[in-house]
Amino acid sequence: MPLSIYNSYSRTKELFKPITEGHVGMYVCGPTVSGESHLGHARPYISFDVVYRYLSHLGYKVRYVRNITDAGHFEEEGREAEDKVSKKALLEKLEPMELVQKYTNLFHWAMKQFNCIEPSIEPTATGHIVEQINMIEGIIAAGYAYEVNGSVYFDVKKYAASHDYGKLSGRVIDDLLETTRELDGQEEKRDRADFALWKAAPPEHIMRWKSPWGEGFPGWHIECSAMATKYLGARFDIHGGGMDLQFPHHESEIAQSTICNHQPPVNYWMHNNMITINGRKMGKSYNNVIKLTELFSGNHPLLTQAYHPMTIRFFILQSHYRSTLDFSNEALQASEKALKRLWDSYENLKKLDLPADQAADDQELNGRIEKLLAELESFMDDDFSTPKVIANLFDMAPVINSIKDGLIPANAISGQTLANLKSSFTLYLEDIFGLQSPYQSDNSLLQGVMQLLIDIRKESRAKKDFATSDKIRNQLSALGILIKDEKDGNMSWSLS
RNA sequence: GGUCCUUUGGCCGAGUGGCUAGGCAAAGCUCUGCAAAAGCUUCUACAGCGGUUCGAGUCCGCUAGGGACCUCCA
CATH class of the missing domain: 3.40.50.620 (HUPs)
Incomplete structure (x- = not known):
């Protein structure tokens, strides 16, 4: 096309x-x-x-x-x-x-x-x-x-x-x-x-x-x-x-x-087109600019929090480049959550695996995924319609998450389709949209410490010592680290 | 004043005349020791009036609101 x-x-x-x-x-x-x-x-x-x-x-x-x-x-x-x-x-x-x-x-x-x-x-x-x-x-x-x-x-x-x-x-x-x-x-x-x-x-x-x-x-x-x-x-x-x-x-x-x-x-x-704020073009002469350093730090009277550069990038790509885009904390927060959900789904997708020659058990679902994937390029070809691409990716996210949680059997889709999913998500999210993980960069020391805490929490939960497990989770939460209990008994964590 | 653009559900935001955009929020349910996350379901809007059409958010006209450019401006 x-x-x-x-x-x-x-x-x-x-x-x-x-x-x-x-x-x-x-x-x-x-x-x-x-x-x-x-x-x-x-x-x-x-x-x-x-x-x-x-x-x-x-x-x-x-x-x-x-x-x-x-x-x-x-x-x-x-x-x-x-x-x-x-x-x-x-x-x-x-x-x-x-x-x-x-x-x-x-x-x-x-x-x-x-x-x-x-x-x-x-x-x-x-x-x-x-x-x-x-x-x-x-x-x-x-x-x-x-x-x-x-x-x-x-x-x-x-x-x-x-x-x-x-x-x-x-x-x-x-x-x-x-x-x-x-x-x-x-x-x-x-x-x-x-x-x-x-x-x-x-x-x-x-x-x-x-x-x-x-x-x-x-x-x-x-x-x-x-x-x-x-x-x-x-x-x-x-x-x-x-x-x-x-x-x-x-x-x-x-x-x-x-x-x-x-x-x-x-x-x-x-x-x-322009980015507006309260419906007005953001510009020096209007005295309504938010500098990028302020946006990243949250240090501005109009900001209720700091925003990750990837949140802003995603926010911009969620609208078409020729439309005006209105800034608000609510809109940016919505983008922040949306990006995290999509990125989590992408991370889940990367962990899925199927034999290459696996046939699709659910032809209807498999066909739907293939159709959503096939549309991506035609959207971009149509004057770079990034919002439509994002909408399609979101349509696929629940399927990915469901397979990961075992709500949908993995072999519902074919090995080929899974491979296409993986390559398409990487292609669009990372290569074309230039997005990166919206989470703070992890360092290895923290990784080690977190693994230790997760191990302790797993042990205490195994002993039904919920006081300890809750304490770990709650205190970490207060520090801005979220622990999630996965279906399979594993735990994952992320910086909020 | 001139030229042009715009007005979509609680909010943001796609929409090429004919089927559910999507996200966020909200509500219910499932899962779960609890929570979070996730999944499922619900919420069907197109500024107003008139016109064209078998059919209009999507085309035309008028009215109202908002905005941009005309000066440095992404």
């Missing part, structure tokens, strides 16, 4: 066909490392991590490029031009690159917590100043940019005359141009819709580079165009990012790259 992807550019699902057979070039807008990442930022990186993993599973060799924006951006016209990064650096009395390094490290740490695979290339904006300058020169040479007082702007009106500016973001160019006339005459830009490719740096600006137009720094949009072109070519397969980047960022990227490279840069535009 072929993969189809919802293309923001055409606003329809399209069959995915890579430019180069067997290969996929994917660019995803990365973080601006002038501050800590929050929950909202986690969504694209987790969503596209799954896209990356799934494309790889399909056999594609994927080059995944995700940038680090470490140059900061100037504020919009009408206000003093200032570099976000250097401004904060001054306040914190840090070297700009020191600050950038700190938040880059923190970002990488968070990605590791989420078990996101590192991109193939993670280019930085500051490391590609030359490429950006070259690209700007190309745009000027083509006649689509102009220089004013050491700054360079893209001529949107001229571009729009012969190109479809606004198509990606559903913008009407005339509306964009119309607002121009309301502006005061002090603008350097010819038109309000124009955007900066290069900004002259005021004297106090710390980050600055020499350019043909004087000392300055690159505009925001040009870095992605320059780096994507360098590593993925003039035209590549997939460009991803948050919906809020559609305009002006991605729209501008299309314009710049199209002029410079004489063709539209991207075949499939993918945009993830």
Whole structure:
């Protein structure tokens, strides 16, 4: 079954066909490392991590490029031009690159917590100043940019005359141009819709580079165009990012790259929707962000507890990437429990065993399982419908648990089906969804201690000394360690 | 103001016009020394109004609520 992807550019699902057979070039807008990442930022990186993993599973060799924006951006016209990064650096009395390094490290740490695979290339904006300058020169040479007082702007009106500016973001160019006339005459830009490719740096600006137009720094949009072109070519397969980047960022990227490279840069535009909180987008300007470090530690007024990175990953995958997802403690707690139940079932599954040539005793059940398994790939092929995959896995969990508890005889399903179950659960949970055990990592010392306590408890129960057995269980429970009595007289434990 | 999206059971959240999404919570039962876990069962919703259709949560229109983008923003 072929993969189809919802293309923001055409606003329809399209069959995915890579430019180069067997290969996929994917660019995803990365973080601006002038501050800590929050929950909202986690969504694209987790969503596209799954896209990356799934494309790889399909056999594609994927080059995944995700940038680090470490140059900061100037504020919009009408206000003093200032570099976000250097401004904060001054306040914190840090070297700009020191600050950038700190938040880059923190970002990488968070990605590791989420078990996101590192991109193939993670280019930085500051490391590609030359490429950006070259690209700007190309745009000027083509006649689509102009220089004013050491700054360079893209001529949107001229571009729009012969190109479809606004198509990606559903913008009407005339509306964009119309607002121009309301502006005061002090603008350097010819038109309000124009955007900066290069900004002259005021004297106090710390980050600055020499350019043909004087000392300055690159505009925001040009870095992605320059780096994507360098590593993925003039035209590549997939460009991803948050919906809020559609305009002006991605729209501008299309314009710049199209002029410079004489063709539209991207075949499939993918945009993830926002994470909301009380129905509102989580964002700095709304003052409602929960940083990832706060989420992991529970240290935030809106949080009633800490959340495991895998809980958050699962929470995000339980909804479709193009839907808004509302944060709440209740929703996250529901995800936490759900993930644990599914993971427990997966652990149970791994312990089941049947001869490979075992025939199925219950054809109906066996057929149902096979059908649920077969659907998994078609769900993913349908624009990465992770919630449906999860729903099917949950449909199989009771069967697995019942076999494990002996409520359903193991040979109800065939050896082949059991093997398929095992490989599918591993494939989807671990390889494609990138999930890991939601329990705290066990260490061997604790393992040994727990085995001792379990042995003692088993002995006391054998002697009907329930006072002792209950004491062990209750005291451990108070410490956050749960002991479960299994049907066969064994005990298992987990950290709550 | 412009453009666009959205409104699903107690909560979260899938839904390609025709059959039970799924999860969490709740209730009952089974299992169990007790508990937890697990299993089984129950809870059948689609903002309102009108229209298209043999048939609509799913298409169209209107009304109401919510939101996003238009400025940095995942």
